[in-house]
Amino acid sequence: MDRFYDFRKFVLENKFYLWLILLSLILNVFFYLHSEYFNFPQKEEFSPLENISPENIVKNIEKNMGISQLLSITFYLLFFLFIIGIYFCLSFFVALSKGKIFIFSYDFPKVNWQVLDIFRVIVIILFFANLLRLSELIFLRSLEMDFFAHFIIRAFIFDFFSLGTVLYFVSKKYFSSLSHLGLKLDNFINNLLLSLFHYIGVLPLLFLTIFLSIFFTEFFKYKPEPSPLLFFFFYPQPKLLIFLVTIFIVFIGPVIEEIFFRGFCYPALRNRLGPLKAMFLVSFFFALLHMNIIGFLPIFILGLLLVYIYEKTHSLVSSIGIHMLHNLFILYLVFLYRALLLK
Numbered sequence: 001m002d003r004f005y006d007f008r009k010f011v012l013e014n015k016f017y018l019w020l021i022l023l024s025l026i027l028n029v030f031f032y033l034h035s036e037y038f039n040f041p042q043k044e045e046f047s048p049l050e051n052i053s054p055e056n057i058v059k060n061i062e063k064n065m066g067i068s069q070l071l072s073i074t075f076y077l078l079f080f081l082f083i084i085g086i087y088f089c090l091s092f093f094v095a096l097s098k099g100k101i102f103i104f105s106y107d108f109p110k111v112n113w114q115v116l117d118i119f120r121v122i123v124i125i126l127f128f129a130n131l132l133r134l135s136e137l138i139f140l141r142s143l144e145m146d147f148f149a150h151f152i153i154r155a156f157i158f159d160f161f162s163l164g165t166v167l168y169f170v171s172k173k174y175f176s177s178l179s180h181l182g183l184k185l186d187n188f189i190n191n192l193l194l195s196l197f198h199y200i201g202v203l204p205l206l207f208l209t210i211f212l213s214i215f216f217t218e219f220f221k222y223k224p225e226p227s228p229l230l231f232f233f234f235y236p237q238p239k240l241l242i243f244l245v246t247i248f249i250v251f252i253g254p255v256i257e258e259i260f261f262r263g264f265c266y267p268a269l270r271n272r273l274g275p276l277k278a279m280f281l282v283s284f285f286f287a288l289l290h291m292n293i294i295g296f297l298p299i300f301i302l303g304l305l306l307v308y309i310y311e312k313t314h315s316l317v318s319s320i321g322i323h324m325l326h327n328l329f330i331l332y333l334v335f336l337y338r339a340l341l342l343k
Contacts, residue, residue, distance in 0.1 A: 017120050020127040027130040067339050074336060081203055088201030104275040105311050109182075111267040112174040118265050121169055125162050132158060148232045152245055159248075159256045166264045181263035182316025191313040195322045198312075202305045209297035217294060224293045233334050249331055254323035261286045262306055263316045279307045302326060 011018065095101045132154060170176045178184075217224060232245060261282050269278035283303030287296045306319045313319075 014116075014120070017123045020123050024123075024127050024130050027134060031130075031133065067336075070336065071340070074333075081200055082207065085200045085203040088197060089204055092198075092201055103308060103311065105314070107314075108270065108275070108311060109180065109267070109314060110271065111180050112176055113169060113264070113268050115268050115272045117169055117173075118268055121165050121264070124165050125158075128161050128165075129158060148235070148237065149241060151232075152241065152248065156248065156252075159252065162260060163256045166260055170264065180267075181259055182310060182314065182319075183259075183263070184315055185317060186315060187313070188315070188317060191309075191315050191318040192321050194312065195309045195318040196325070198305060198309060199322050199325065202301060205301050206298045209301060210294070213294040213297055222293075233338055246331065250324055250328045254320055254327055257286070257289075258306065258316055258320045258323055261303070262310045262319050266307060266310065275311070279304060279311075282307060 092101070096103070136150070136154075166181075170181060171178075233242075265285075266278055266282045269281055272278075273281070283300050283306075286303040286306075287300035290296075290299050292299070302323075306323060309319045309322060310316060
């Protein structure tokens with residue numbers, strides 16, 4: 001009987017969110033039955049990239065000495081960071097084994113919101129995503145908008161709505177300040193430098209997991225779908241759109257993701273499940289969100305690092321800074337790769 005009353009109480013307290021789940025399911029059935037109206041152009045419909053071959057890459061390097069020099073600098077820098085990273089990584093694990101450092105802090109700040117609030121926020125966000133998808137049929141398709149422009153607009157709207165939902169729950173429902181989300185500048189420079197050292201220490205693991213992911217996908221002859229953002233940079237785009245996408249990837253995306261995963265979800269899960277389970281769970285869903293098989297393990301490790309940084313510094317600003325740095329580094333490699341492939 002107690003379980004029945006608990007279930008009844010849960011339903012009564014969350015009937016609004018349960019209705020949203022039902023409406024989301026109905027919308028998804030509708031999308032499935034009318035999928036031909038909701039499928040925007042896939043990669044096969046785009047003209048393929050030309051001149052992608054080892055010979056043409058060599059020709060591009062020979063034609064452009066700037067690219068050649070930049071490639072050399074990048075290679076030596078990555079090699080240097082890899083060696084330094086191995087040293088930092090080994091030093092960390094040695095110190096950890098000797099009990100000189102601890103992954104989790106005993107004075108991590110408590111928060112008022114609970115795991116159930118994570119469920120509520122996710123339900124609202126997913127319902128909004130379905131409404132956004134429905135609006136594509138009603139409004140955006142009639143404008144005959146470019147696929148990439150449409151994708152970026154949708155990403156901007158979705159991310160800012162997600163941020164607004166989290167801030168509403170934190171500030172309006174629980175009357176908590178932004179500092180409860182870790183948004184504080186205490187010891188900013190020291191924390192950022194400490195975070196940078198840890199990021200360099202994780203780089204060898206990131207490289208290793210990328211290599212292993214590529215190896216296994218090649219071994220099993222599996223070709224994952226590339227990210228639309230990756231395709232974006234390999235086709236001629238307006239400079240303004242490239243600028244906006246760069247701002248989104250380097251600055252806006254990391255801020256929103258860190259606030260949601262590390263600032264909002266992690267403390268609530270930590271209070272309920274303990275720090276270790278919360279760290280792995282948040283990092284798992286953080287990697288899953290990016291929907292990239294090759295990048296899953298590296299992103300998962302990056303997620304663990306970002307949680308660890310938050311634990312050490314009690315400041316989400318440090319995690320945001322490292323997340324921005326990581327995205328900037330990846331974007332730099334994408335632009336360099338693009339320069340090698342294209343004329």
